[in-house]
Amino acid sequence: NKGNLFYSRRIGRVGDKPRRYWDIGKQIGSDETIFKNPEQIKLINATKISGRTQKGLGIGILNAITNNQYAIIENKSSKEKRKIETEPLTNYNVLVLDQTLKYNSSISFVNTNVLRNGEAKDANVSALLFDLNNKKNTLNVGGNISISSLGAMNNKIETGYAHSLYFGKTSGRFNFRFYQDLYGA
Numbered sequence: 001n002k003g004n005l006f007y008s009r010r011i012g013r014v015g016d017k018p019r020r021y022w023d024i025g026k027q028i029g030s031d032e033t034i035f036k037n038p039e040q041i042k043l044i045n046a047t048k049i050s051g052r053t054q055k056g057l058g059i060g061i062l063n064a065i066t067n068n069q070y071a072i073i074e075n076k077s078s079k080e081k082r083k084i085e086t087e088p089l090t091n092y093n094v095l096v097l098d099q100t101l102k103y104n105s106s107i108s109f110v111n112t113n114v115l116r117n118g119e120a121k122d123a124n125v126s127a128l129l130f131d132l133n134n135k136k137n138t139l140n141v142g143g144n145i146s147i148s149s150l151g152a153m154n155n156k157i158e159t160g161y162a163h164s165l166y167f168g169k170t171s172g173r174f175n176f177r178f179y180q181d182l183y184g185a
Contacts, residue, residue: 003110003127003144006094010114011064012041018069018087019120027084028073035074041087042067058098066090068117089117105132122151138171160185 009015017039024037046064053059069087074080091114098108106129113124127146133139143165150158161184168177 002096002098002108003129003146005110005125005127005146006062006112008062011046011092012043012066013087020084020086021071024071024073024084024086031076032073033076035072035081037071037086038069041069052100056100058096058100060094060096060098062092062094064092066092085118088120090120091115101132103133103135104137106130124149133170136171138169139167140170140177141165141167158185 013019018041021037021039024034028034044065044067046062048060048062050060051058066087066089068085068089070083071086073082073084093111093113093115095111096108097110098106100106108129109127110129111124111126113122115122125146125148127144129142129144131140131142143163145163146161148160148162150160162182164179164181166177166179169175170177
């Protein structure tokens with residue numbers, strides 16, 4: 001949950017069909033029919049390791065790999081079959097380093113990336129987050145800065161960035177919080 005950068009249901013596109021599932025009808029000839037077009041993506045492996053050291057450093061690592069998915073197309077007359085890829089082999093990675101500090105404060109680094117086989121887009125996002133409280137836990141300041149890169153179809157890398165800052169009074173009769181967010185590409 002650190003940085004709100006990773007949504008685990010993207011692994012294997014849970015609840016959604018493969019990326020090119022709906023494109024198959026456009027890729028077959030008039031003498032062909034769709035023999036099989038699986039709606040789910042197969043998970044090959046997923047590994048999660050997490051823990052916290054005695055000095056308060058939290059470490060979290062997630063790696064998951066999904067298999068290629070293919071539609072099977074059959075020639076109506078010859079009954080020959082061919083495959084069309086609907087989802088490439090994909091590797092999902094998340095790394096979180098979270099150092100706890102005094103007064104319920106913390107500083108964190110988060111990196112997420114998706115690597116796809118073939119021409120599909122790859123993505124990488126890194127963020128640095130901080131959340132600081134005073135000794136009495138009455139004032140809070142925090143924020144994050146993040147940068148993203150997306151491998152575009154034309155082999156160019158598209159980059160984006162974001163930052164957020166906040167300050168607030170978090171206890172007593174009158175509480176408030178001020179936010180400032182900036183997003184750009």
